Amino acid sequence: MNTQPSPSPAFIGIDIGGTKTLGVAVNENGDLLEERLLPTPQGAAELIGTTSSMYFELSERVAQSSPERFEVLGLGIGIAGLVDIDGKLRRAPNLVEVDGLDIGPILKSKLGVPVYVDNDVNCAALAELSDGVAASANNSLLVTLGTGIGGALIVDGRIHRGAFGMAGEPGHMIVNPRGLICACGKQGCWEAYASAAGLKNLAIDKAKNGRLQQINDKVQGDLNKIASEDITQAARRGDIQSVELIDDFAYWIALGLTNCAALLDPELIIIGGGLVAEWDLLGDRIRHSFDELLLASTQRNRIPIKPAENGKAAGAIGATLLGRQR
Numbered sequence: 001m002n003t004q005p006s007p008s009p010a011f012i013g014i015d016i017g018g019t020k021t022l023g024v025a026v027n028e029n030g031d032l033l034e035e036r037l038l039p040t041p042q043g044a045a046e047l048i049g050t051t052s053s054m055y056f057e058l059s060e061r062v063a064q065s066s067p068e069r070f071e072v073l074g075l076g077i078g079i080a081g082l083v084d085i086d087g088k089l090r091r092a093p094n095l096v097e098v099d100g101l102d103i104g105p106i107l108k109s110k111l112g113v114p115v116y117v118d119n120d121v122n123c124a125a126l127a128e129l130s131d132g133v134a135a136s137a138n139n140s141l142l143v144t145l146g147t148g149i150g151g152a153l154i155v156d157g158r159i160h161r162g163a164f165g166m167a168g169e170p171g172h173m174i175v176n177p178r179g180l181i182c183a184c185g186k187q188g189c190w191e192a193y194a195s196a197a198g199l200k201n202l203a204i205d206k207a208k209n210g211r212l213q214q215i216n217d218k219v220q221g222d223l224n225k226i227a228s229e230d231i232t233q234a235a236r237r238g239d240i241q242s243v244e245l246i247d248d249f250a251y252w253i254a255l256g257l258t259n260c261a262a263l264l265d266p267e268l269i270i271i272g273g274g275l276v277a278e279w280d281l282l283g284d285r286i287r288h289s290f291d292e293l294l295l296a297s298t299q300r301n302r303i304p305i306k307p308a309e310n311g312k313a314a315g316a317i318g319a320t321l322l323g324r325q326r
């Protein structure tokens with residue numbers, strides 16, 4: 001007689017970002033069992049290949065774990081792009097050659113388990129809703145400031161996906177129609193000003209006008225080599241011109257948040273993404289400009305602006321919730 005207990009349920013979540021792909025396996029309570037980080041490959045076939053092999057590797061690891069063995073019941077994918085309600089990736093400005101990829105149905109037939117796909121920031125918002133800063137806020141907005149800008153709307157305690165699954169892309173709100181070129185190819189998107197790429201754009205613009213001497217010296221006049229960390233580090237050292245640039249940058253961030261708040265009236269704005277690491281420089285400055293820009297800011301309820309609580313695994317952990325919640 002076989003006395004081996006039946007395996008416990010596990011779920012895999014994979015967060016496919018512009019540069020890195022992070023996979024996690026969790027138990028039914030969302031506790032982390034295994035994780036794996038790989039560079040995001042270029043091209044559709046390679047992306048399917050990497051995602052599948054990551055899924056198989058994580059499944060195998062949890063199946064062999066002892067004393068409790070796990071069986072994977074589903075895969076959630078969070079991906080940096082516009083995902084429609086059928087799990088098709090319509091457009092991904094920061095991924096190469098994957099526009100139109102039927103990622104959900106392809107992986108489902110390849111892996112033989114249910115596969116759920118959503119935008120990466122919607123997944124991160126699910127993580128914040130379930131166990132994070134948004135847990136007590138039924139109407140909130142998550143904006144991720146990284147290479148680009150992502151967004152997720154939480155309305156009445158649920159992610160608002162819009163009629164076709166594409167709601168919550170504030171990075172491509174146009175804030176300056178004759179302005180800088182965005183990664184999406186259009187002109188003047190918020191992302192071209194208020195992301196890490198935006199900070200670099202603003203720095204190049206200032207350096208071309210003879211400002212930002214310290215940064216200019218560091219990159220020896222090759223402005224394309226400016227990294228956002230160069231500016232934040234110089235500002236922390238007290239370089240006045242870098243501090244001015246951070247003031248401008250925080251203003252652009254606040255400008256987009258103000259537009260979002262005018263439309264949504266959220267009870268909370270959560271900021272995620274890599275630039276959260278610079279919150280000590282940015283937080284108060286964003287708050288100041290936001291209060292100046294927002295209509296009736298002294299007459300309405302104060303909208304808190306807080307950094308996200310879930311770390312780098314928020315997107316992947318949130319992706320597991322796509323399956324765990326069904």
Ligand SMILES: [Zn+2]
Pocket residue numbers: 171172182183184185186189191
């Ligand atoms: Zn754009």
